[in-house]
Amino acid sequence: MKDIRNKILGSVDKLFERKQFKSLKELLITMEPADIAEILSEKNFTERVFIFRLLPKDLAIEVFEFLEGTIREELLASFTDSEAASIIEDMSDDDRTALFDELPAKTVKKLLARLSPEERRLANTLLNYPPDSAGHIMTPEFVDLKEDMSSSEALARIRQSAAKKETIYTLFVVDPARKLMGTVHLEDLILASVDVAVKDLMDALPVFVSTDTDQEEAAKTMSKYDLQTIPVVDREHRLVGILTFDDILDIVQDEATEDFERMAGISPVDERYMEAGVFTLTRKRFTWLLVCIVTQVFSSSILENYSFALESVVALAFFIPLLIDTGGNTGTQSATLVIRGLTTGEIEREDIYRVLSKELVLGLFLGGALGILASFRAWIMGTGYGLAMTVAVSVVGVVMLGNLVGALMPFIAQKFRIDPAVMSGPFITTVVDVIGLLIYFEVARCFLGLG
Template identity: 35%
Template sequence: MTASEETVQRAPALLETSDDIQRWLENTSRAERSRRVAALSKSQLAAFALLLSARSGPEVLRSVDADLAGKVLRAGAARYSARLLEAMDLDDAAEILRRMKEAQRSPLLDAVSPDYAQAVREMLDWPAESTAAHMIPDAFTVESEMTIAEAETAIRTQALRIRGKDRIGGLIYVTDADRCLVGVVETQDLILAQPDQHISDLMDQDLAWVSALVDAEESAQALADYDLPALPVVNEQRRLLGVLTADAAADILEEETTEDAERQGGSAPLEVPYLRAKPWLLWRKRIVWLLVLFVAEAYTGTVLRAFEDELEAVVALAFFIPLLIGTGGNTGTQITTTLVRAMATGQVTFRDMPRVLVKELSTGALIAVTMAAAAVVRSWTLGVGPEVTITVSLTVGAIVLWSAFVASILPPVLKKLKVDPAVVSAPMISTIVDGTGLIIYFMIAHATLSQLNGL
């Protein structure tokens, strides 16, 4: 094993110099870094933080989740951690500090330069879910009346102070005297233009922009849809506040996808990597939904009790209850999983609900016929007789169609009501369909079984 390979495989606690840290970063993945750093004790974490330089520190902090990055910063003395924090882009620093309590982040902000602290505090003032909370609060700007020569001078001056300029993507935003956004110019067009030309002759006034308070997920999806390197963020007066970059948008979408997947499983988002989630946290994230579903599921027992006489008259009806409610829940879960994801990526909106409904009911009809045929075979193998067989097959078809209807309309309606459609989890849709499916079952049984006449 070479010395370089040995350095890579050593735990962060055993790295002795800043050069060791840099080699370790060059040869480990983000996931591996996160695992190694998370395994450090408090004293080891403090020693590790002291080895981080202005070059390696930001890379380490960006490559682990914000909660763990905050622990690294808090492990060291405030004056050393502040040095690392101030080397980071403002949006990355704000994301880490947002996860800390006020008492934890105040010493860090007091130790950085006043200008940097003020800029971070302004970022923290924005709602966590807003686009402005994730933007780089600066951008290259020129005024429309400037000549190319004047604009180049202004850009050189701005380049000395703008953080994250390598992430903005070759765009220069054009503003008026009040810093209101009026257009955009590409860097290459500026370079090729004549010095005495005016910016107004080159700028493109047809540009996309987003309001500061728009939900970050919507802005990130828009940036991805239009394949833009960055998206300008403006206030109500259309004054330029900053830019949402492509890498920030990718992080937002990845986080939202993870949260949606957790909600679809009937649990609140963890907000920390699973292996670092303690049983107490997992309990808190899961128990609320489980109690809600428990209460909701209780009405299934109420339905069964209401049809107690029917079950006593035709005992064979009870054989098929698990099969029927399971089929309904499975059908609904398939639809909501597909539909919620399509809505998250912008493929489906509330306006598309009629098309979704027609598509899913048409598909549901085909599935209903197939499942009804399967129900006939199952009934025949149990030897329950033709009347119960007809009842079960009709019920399977009806429940499949009912489940398709419910699962098709709930996500778009919730989205319209400003509720995350991901809350229509697999357990939730199953719970909704269970009780209503039983009602459908016994209503069809009354219509088809002579034994239930008069009940």
């Protein structure tokens, strides 16, 4: 596949260099919009604009929807107002809303003014929902049916309106007040007798979400029930839009990226890495690093208070990196598993005691195995029985502590309505480092008879 793509890219470059624009246009028409968008993203601004203008309007709109934020903004800036409005007018409503979220308010206002009254009304409606809600990302482009329609009448309505709709594989049955009554699959309509009523084919208890449902919760619902499309209703249970699987894929990808960044101690970055400025990345990464520096004051204080132990047994210092690294890593592992469980719904808030019990047992087994290896390392260094036992017991204690802290922190975050991913690796590592040092020196005091 990669070889085919490189061959096509080479053909595009060759035709562009030779100024064979008619042949280039014919080649682009045969390509998938996502592939064209990928090629455009690798071109410089001038070439990108020129190639984009070669595309027929319908294909250009599809390609535009696949492009990333800053590239779309650059293209819009190169268009006249009428050209920009023409593209924005024919974009799908959910993609247009996503674009408006990325653009400056002044640009959005100007583009909205160029839309037709109907499209402007739809755009304003979607923009007025909370940013992370199902209502904000839904599309009103769906096929609605009436209960008393026959299957042949329903199919006729589908043929009439299908070209302008997001999907036709799932149809939505509404009453005269537009309240959602059920859903029916296109396959069932096609296979049914021509005089069978829609109400006899529909699912009268459809799964749905509300306009104010969080988009991540909507994604979980679609995944749970294995749906390609889910209806979105308002407070009066009126059908106002739908979410499709491509919307949900974008949500899942964005949420996963955001969680990974938070767990690494990075504030979410809106731009792609190559497009983000150095100062932006510095600001996003600085906060947690600053917290780590500040909290290391506690570690320094502990080392200062137990300096008598280090002076008495210098070899104690050899195993400090081993302890804090082991404790921090086990804490991060536990936090990752628990955060994933909370995110997918596999773990509920009521499971906290079961989770903590499991992590304690895991910590005992992991710590025991690692403690034996660490004590063996201390023994072959000739540090003596006492220090070997100190290291072994400390490793067990620190690993169990790391598991407990890593498992507990996401629950605490959820309790205070904070994203569990905020309890990131750097935060957990710092907590475990401080308490782990206390455990190490107190165990050393017991086994080595210090102070």
